[in-house]
Amino acid sequence: MRISILTTLALSLTALGSQAFAANLKDVAPYPEAEAGFTRQVIHLPAQTDENNYQVEIVAGKQLDVDCNRQRLGGTLDEKTLQGWGYSYYRLEAVKGPMSTLMACPDSKKTMAFVPVVGEGFMLRYNSKLPIVVYAPKGVEVNYRVWSAGEQLSKAKEE
Known part of the structure; x- marks a missing residue:
């Protein structure tokens, strides 16, 4: 027993x-497996009380050897629909750059730093019920940041 x-x-x-x-x-x-030259990176968000008050910013980029100038990569995060399911997924097709300011650096010292991809489509709706699936070129890290709205509203002035 x-x-x-x-x-x-x-x-x-x-x-x-x-x-x-x-x-x-x-x-x-x-979601399909990543194609050759790409990785599939997945974000699972925790449930929030009122998810309409939140957004997710995708911060993709690479670790690069940089000098004193501000560095950026260029790209667009395109939203796609998973056929037969209706779920969204995202694809960072091509990453261009790096682009840099052209200031004269006092020394030629370089350091490793995260250089973000800037462009369109990186702010997403918060939805904890489905994962955020991002296909990015190999070598590109996908990070994210959660934004939340404050409770206080400010009134616009009529001018």
Whole structure:
């Protein structure tokens, strides 16, 4: 009797663990694998009380050897729709640059720094129910930042 209870408990815990694992995979499963030269990077957001008060900023970029100038990469994050599912995913097609200010640096010292990709499409709606799936060229890191709206509203002046 005692062994069967322990066996039942062990089987139940195993089933629960595999269901949780399957649920996580299910979120990503319908999305295609990354093509050659690209990586698929996934963001899972925590649930918020009122998700309309939040946005997600995608901050993609590369670690590059830079001097004292401000460096930027260029690109556009395009929204695509997963056929048959209606889910959105995002593709950073081409990253151009780096572009730089052309100031004369007092020394020729260079350091490794994260250089962001700037362009259109990087602010997204917050939705914790679906993952944010981004396909980016190899070597490009995908980071994100969550923005939230304050409670206070300010009135515009009529002029």
